Amino acid sequence: MPQPIVGLHHVTAIASDPQRVLDFYAQVLGLRFVKRTVNFDDPGSYHFYLGDDSGSPGTILTFFAWPGATRGSLGIGETSALAFAVPSSSLGFWEQRLLSAGIPVERADDRFGDPVLSFGDPDGMRVEMVGTADTVDVHIPRTSDLPQERAIRGFYSVTLCEAGFELTAKVLETMGLRKTRQENNRIRFAAESNEPGRYIDVLVQTQLTYGRMGAGTIHHIAFRAPDDAVQLEWRETLAEISLNVTPVLDRSYFHSIYFREPGGVLFEIATDPPGFGIDESTESLGESLKLPPWLEKHRARIEKALPPIEMPHLKAGSGHD
Numbered sequence: 001m002p003q004p005i006v007g008l009h010h011v012t013a014i015a016s017d018p019q020r021v022l023d024f025y026a027q028v029l030g031l032r033f034v035k036r037t038v039n040f041d042d043p044g045s046y047h048f049y050l051g052d053d054s055g056s057p058g059t060i061l062t063f064f065a066w067p068g069a070t071r072g073s074l075g076i077g078e079t080s081a082l083a084f085a086v087p088s089s090s091l092g093f094w095e096q097r098l099l100s101a102g103i104p105v106e107r108a109d110d111r112f113g114d115p116v117l118s119f120g121d122p123d124g125m126r127v128e129m130v131g132t133a134d135t136v137d138v139h140i141p142r143t144s145d146l147p148q149e150r151a152i153r154g155f156y157s158v159t160l161c162e163a164g165f166e167l168t169a170k171v172l173e174t175m176g177l178r179k180t181r182q183e184n185n186r187i188r189f190a191a192e193s194n195e196p197g198r199y200i201d202v203l204v205q206t207q208l209t210y211g212r213m214g215a216g217t218i219h220h221i222a223f224r225a226p227d228d229a230v231q232l233e234w235r236e237t238l239a240e241i242s243l244n245v246t247p248v249l250d251r252s253y254f255h256s257i258y259f260r261e262p263g264g265v266l267f268e269i270a271t272d273p274p275g276f277g278i279d280e281s282t283e284s285l286g287e288s289l290k291l292p293p294w295l296e297k298h299r300a301r302i303e304k305a306l307p308p309i310e311m312p313h314l315k316a317g318s319g320h321d
């Protein structure tokens with residue numbers, strides 16, 4: 001068996017307004033805009049990456065920004081929520097910060113003993129903050145006004161909405177995660193690591209129909225491989241349990257393989273290297289449009305087709321409590 005998966009690498013969602021989604025995640029949630037590029041499979045639209053100061057694996061939230069995209073609907077076969085980890089002592093701070101930014105937020109029921117805040121992003125995507133004593137050190141974004149003890153510490157978990165869980169469990173267990181807990185219809189799988197994003201919850205919701213991809217939905221979730229060799233071993237192992245896995249694709253900042261797990265959610269395994277420093281310095285991450293070598297010759301046309309955006313600016317007056 002290849003080296004077990006340690007957790008999530010990134011989560012990719014769909015947004016309908018490039019500037020609005022950047023402003024929300026950078027200004028309100030304090031993530032750093034670490035890469036401005038295009039969707040390599042559809043270079044007419046933006047692909048944004050946000051994360052900790054350098055965009056470390058386990059902190060990276062990415063968006064396909066499709067202006068005017070219609071909203072998707074939540075249902076079976078989708079990742080129905082993304083949860084960030086924050087120190088438990090900062091949950092009240094976050095509740096206030098979200099409310100003062102005009103975002104309705106609710107204190108959900110405790111989940112496996114941890115308090116949870118739940119709110120929608122500008123496209124209605126379900127975002128959660130889990131207060132935990134068990135946070136991981138990440139590089140706090142230099143662009144954020146948040147004090148160290150409040151800032152987001154990367155991902156906590158994702159929730160997969162499914163009609164059942166046994167076949168999905170088999171895949172997660174093959175990947176090295178273990179079923180650790182169950183609370184009603186929520187079943188938790190955990191990677192054996194101390195890395196951010198090590199929990200995958202499967203929420204069994206038999207009453208729902210299949211979801212529809214669109215703005216406000218999560219397109220796929222990516223798990224980590226430490227290098228290309230381990231990724232290839234995973235490709236073989238997953239093919240052996242009858243999953244159709246794509247060939248390795250070059251995403252510039254990591255290399256990727258994709259497959260659909262039996263419950264319908266699109267999974268990816270992405271390599272940790274080379275990371276976002278490959279084509280710009282850490283100081284200037286996100287400031288200019290970066291294209292992979294094979295699209296560079298079309299730069300003029302691509303830039304003309306993309307809507308202009310500004311770097312998200314800090315929200316004056318927030319962040320002090």
Ligand code: ZN
Nearest residue numbers: 012220222268
């Ligand atoms: Zn991806």
